[in-house]
Amino acid sequence: MTGSIGANIRRLREQRGWSQARLARETCRAAGVQGEPIGRQEISRYETGKRTPREWLSFIAAALGVPVDVLRTPLGPAEPPPPALADYLPEGDPLAPLGGCEGRRVGVGAVGDLQQRVHGLRLADDVIAGGDLLRPALRELRSAVRLFRESSHTEAIGRSLLRAIGELAQIAGWIASDAGQHAEAERIYRLGLSAAHTAGDTTLAGNLLGCLAYQRTNTGDVREGLIMARAALENADGAPPRARALYLDRVAWAHAKAGEPQPAMRALGEAGEALTGHGEEEEPGYLYWVDAGELQVMESRxxxxxxxxxxxxxxxxxxxxxxxxxxxxxxxxxxxxxxxxxxxxxxxxxxxxxxxxxxxxxxxxxxxxxxxxxxxxxxxxxxxxxxxxxxxxxxxxx
Incomplete structure (x- = not known):
């Protein structure tokens, strides 16, 4: 029943062209409360069935202008749950430490060095095309994975190494895609997704899955690209505003490629709305380029x-x-x-x-x-x- 309620909330919200943040505001208004005791993240959890509205159900129904029973009534066969990030992980565990390996001990210095190389590769990609940058990118990625698998480290250092591998996989995958090596790019993105997932970094995982979605969309598999883009968005609770704006941009692009103007425009609007929430919050450095100008680029495209x-x-x-x-x-x-x-x-x-x-x-x-x-x-x-x-x-x- 919880899944049916969530599906009904989402269907009615999208029919009105509302974002999840808008529905949260309207629900608080219907409840007559000040501030926003529930927000976009809570609406997302209701829609995906991760949480039941309970005392908020009547106010959500009032905000949507329907009786409560409409939200409780299944419309037909239960829809399968939306894909989760874990659905796109590679088979096996490509980042498992080598059995019986007592490699050299690494600490924060190794993490810092790896992060600098990731940043350098990202800056190089701004001015060098994929065909010229692919070899050094793959070399850096192999070296980083070998460092993680063949060294010994604390749990905290291990998570930091995995995050750096995930970031390196994102930029290396992007470079491979730009070079036209799409199968290689997908393999790299999925490796990075595994690293981010293992490190517990949902924001980075969403970015990697969004990149893979973008490639699928641009190489003809538009419907799968849209499913992936929506999975990146729906499974990234707590992502900072600029990350959500980026995920929504990819959803908008997939809808546009599918010839679906209204959902595309809604997603663009939600991306702009998400970006307005950007302030002094802590966020990953790789989001530096997501700003109003980049949203304008996607809007024009x-x-x-x-x-x-x-x-x-x-x-x-x-x-x-x-x-x-x-x-x-x-x-x-x-x-x-x-x-x-x-x-x-x-x-x-x-x-x-x-x-x-x-x-x-x-x-x-x-x-x-x-x-x-x-x-x-x-x-x-x-x-x-x-x-x-x-x-x-x-x-x-x-």
């Missing part, structure tokens, strides 16, 4: 994917006017969405000029993602082949 150029073009131009052009790969990617949006807006000459810049920038970048986007742009321009500027671009590319 979603609008482009949904063929809404009147919204996409101004956003993309604004983003590009402020973007660091030394980050060549990302600059080329964002220009590629602008080229498509301009074509959708029936501006073939501008689309051609933008496409020319994409092709020029991509020529010197060893990134499968930029190469794939060039193909998308050229395919979109085919409709305007009779326009001289477009024909010149298409023939030049050929």
């Amino acid at each position: 979603v609008y482009t994917e949904l063929r809404r150029p009147l919204r996409a073009v101004p956003l993309l131009r604004d983003v590009l006017s402020r973007y660091d052009a030394t980050h060549t790969r990302e600059f080329a990617l964002y220009l590629s969405w602008l080229a498509v949006a301009l074509a959708d807006a029936n501006e073939p000459e501008e689309a051609a000029a933008t496409a020319e810049r994409v092709i020029t920038l991509s020529a010197d970048v060893a990134s499968e993602r930029t190469a794939a986007r060039v193909k998308v742009v050229l395919a979109r321009l085919e409709e305007f082949r009779d326009v001289a500027e477009v024909r010149a671009v298409l023939e030049g590319a050929a």
